[in-house]
Amino acid sequence: MTALPHLKIANDRSESIHVLQLTDSHLLADSEAFLWNDLNTRRSLVAVLNHIQQQDLLGDLMVISGDIAEKAEPEAYHWLLECCQALGLPVYCLPGNHDDPVLMDEILNEMNVSTEPLVARKNWQLIFLNSVVPRRSYGHLSKGQLDFLDCSLADRLDLHTFVFLHHPPVALGSPWMDAMGLDNAADFFAILDMYPQVRGIAWGHAHQEFHTERRGVQLLGSPSTCAQFAPGSEHFQLDQRGPGYRWLILLPDGQIETRVYYVDYPAR
Template sequence: MLIAQISDLHVAEAGNFMRNFVDANAKLAAAVDYLNAMQLHPDVVIATGDLTDHGRAEQYELLAAILDELDVPLFLITGNHDEREPFRHAFAATHPYLPREGPIQYVIDDYEVRLVAVDTTRIDHHDGEVDDQRLAWLDRTLAQRPDDPTVVFLHHPPFTTGIWWMDCIGLSGARKLESIVRSHPQARLVLAGHLHRPITTNWGATVVSTAPSTTHQTACNMHPDHEPVIAAEPPMLQLHWWTGDAFVSHTTVFEPPSDRIEIATLVADWPSAKARIRQGPPFPKGGLFG
């Protein structure tokens, strides 16, 4: 099973793209085109929050129009830049898995890997929380299918990153969350957003991975006195491949590279070389790989 993850889309009204720093809408449209064109099509796409820049109804209308072009089943959660009710109003009819009220939490049991969404948003705040009600729901949900490999996805990452100003708007209740996830070892991967950086850590007897943004990235500076910086680094998304035994995660740029070389053009008899490579090692130096 292949899970594509997009995060921190920050869709905004035309002419209001992150204070004119980046055209978030165009970047998201490019990500959709990339996913649709993938030779190995993802089974699902999950979007881990900050879907819009301010949570306004007009922004959700623009978001829906862009995402409507996606050819892959899509599952959404909200982030600190979102607003629950305008989000729900825009997507409830087309995304029936969304709860009609309360936190945006749900479970999808239709695939090889179970998908469990946890709402970490705190109303009118940028920092996140998982309260006892949400944690109890997660505990019950994971207990229902203890033998099914499961991905838990949320917006705020439940760990300290070393980027101080992002850690200050982190997740309250992370220790309780870790305890629950640790008690359910079928939770093989936890996916988050929020940070605008690809970061991975061991946590709760599993692995947590945060996705970069489809718009811009947070500068990677872990000095405790550095000034907050956002950077026009390439927009990216992640691909999480379930092999049947483990997850393998890839971070990829989705805009076309400035240049590329196809290996087949460097080899006189590529079909024979390809067949030889598929046979596996040994590969002596000076042969196929130079």
């Protein structure tokens, strides 16, 4: 594989963990249905998966960070399950505000696909949080989720940690989207700030790429596998970029290398 531009590749790649993050697929039950009038979200996800395989980026595991289904329909989750099983690598799914977490637990726990909230590999621990508030677009981490985060970090002080959730815990500079972020981000960061092994946080929901740093922790927003939202927009506005996904290399020393890919894909 050609070295990724602007990335430092680990000298010993076998000791790194290679993670794919896909998010906000908004799959529909009807395979021929369109979202936002001109986008077939199943086809756009297939285009992303094909691009991943063509680039030889399947890696060690995949994380799907919410809004898997547009209307939380069982057919959408079953279709995703078939796609993920065909990939062969471990796939971890967490819910978004369009999802039904209970239904996800029922369907997306088979073979290599899981809704388990935590995985430890090599020098890393990955934590998957549920920030869903039923029937609301904004996010909130319940006391149970915050306690789980705290306990998971306290139990493995020896492991670098990366946290995934659906809702952005920081403002992105887009007023309509920022109103739908994580409403108790202060509680979230209060826990993270106690643990120096936390290295990165990634989310979906915003349908756009974002990258900043807070107290040495990488903060990463990732694009949707369907449509993107225009960054910095005052109101809902679609961007011209195609479907996308994030590629992460978690290095053994706790450093993180990452790149976002976009896929050429016709709307129809």
